[in-house]
Amino acid sequence: ETGVTQTPRHLVMGMTNKKSLKCEQHLGHNAMYWYKQSAKKPLELMFVYNFKEQTENNSVPSRFSPECPNSSHLFLHLHTLQPEDSALYLCASSQDPLAGGGNEQFFGPGTRLTVL
Amino acid sequence: GENVEQHPSTLSVQEGDSAVIKCTYSDSASNYFPWYKQELGKGPQLIIDIRSNVGEKKDQRIAVTLNKTAKHFSLHITETQPEDSAVYFCAARPPNNDMRFGAGTRLTVKP
Numbered sequence A: 001e002t003g004v005t006q007t008p009r010h011l012v013m014g015m016t017n018k019k020s021l022k023c024e025q026h027l028g029h030n031a032m033y034w035y036k037q038s039a040k041k042p043l044e045l046m047f048v049y050n051f052k053e054q055t056e057n058n059s060v061p062s063r064f065s066p067e068c069p070n071s072s073h074l075f076l077h078l079h080t081l082q083p084e085d086s087a088l089y090l091c092a093s094s095q096d097p098l099a100g101g102g103n104e105q106f107f108g109p110g111t112r113l114t115v116l
Numbered sequence B: 001g002e003n004v005e006q007h008p009s010t011l012s013v014q015e016g017d018s019a020v021i022k023c024t025y026s027d028s029a030s031n032y033f034p035w036y037k038q039e040l041g042k043g044p045q046l047i048i049d050i051r052s053n054v055g056e057k058k059d060q061r062i063a064v065t066l067n068k069t070a071k072h073f074s075l076h077i078t079e080t081q082p083e084d085s086a087v088y089f090c091a092a093r094p095p096n097n098d099m100r101f102g103a104g105t106r107l108t109v110k111p
Helices: none
Strands: A004-007 A010-013 A018-025 A031-037 A044-050 A053-057 A064-070 A073-079 A087-094 A111-115 B004-007 B010-014 B019-025 B032-038 B045-051 B056-059 B062-067 B072-077 B086-092 B105-110
Touching: A004 A087, A010 A018, A018 A031, A018 A087, A031 A073, A044 A064, A044 A073, A053 A064, B004 B086, B010 B019, B019 B086, B019 B105, B032 B062, B045 B056, B045 B062, B072 B086
Parallel strands: A010 A111, B010 B105
Antiparallel strands: A004 A018, A018 A073, A031 A044, A031 A087, A044 A053, A064 A073, A087 A111, B004 B019, B019 B072, B032 B045, B032 B086, B056 B062, B062 B072, B086 B105
């Protein structure tokens, strides 16, 4: 596979469930991102990892827990979510812009999450 | 922090006409301005970008202009085709900081 892949593509969960979203990039990048995309709103940056270290957490509720075991994989663990968390969750990767890498971010297809 | 506003939120044009989408940004230090196209069921894909040392960039039917003084930049699509129908996002990136995106423009090209 090439580019950025995300699984699952669709997820329906109850408020008491625990689930995880997975992202994998095959581009040799060292920075990975989680974004939340809601209807008619700008993409919201949630977390940033550079070289497996979390460098940004945009005041995201603790019911979202990221994990980056290596520079190619990124997870988003979900527990006790609310209906307003329903959205498209996008993963992206790039070279580390702070280390002089390119600016372009490559996005995966997203996971459409519905919380009942 | 950086704040990006994008207009219009929806745009409908006839096939063959031009489409223009405009964005403004707040942080004068921003130096990188990409445009992404998102088709249904897919993630955003970069279509063109411009850096602050350039005023205009063109790639076939797509062009982007940047006015640093006014802090706005625009996407121009000429000779639109039905396959141009998608949601378009602008973004701005300050140095040593993360990108901020506009809210998106849904472009519909009618055959």
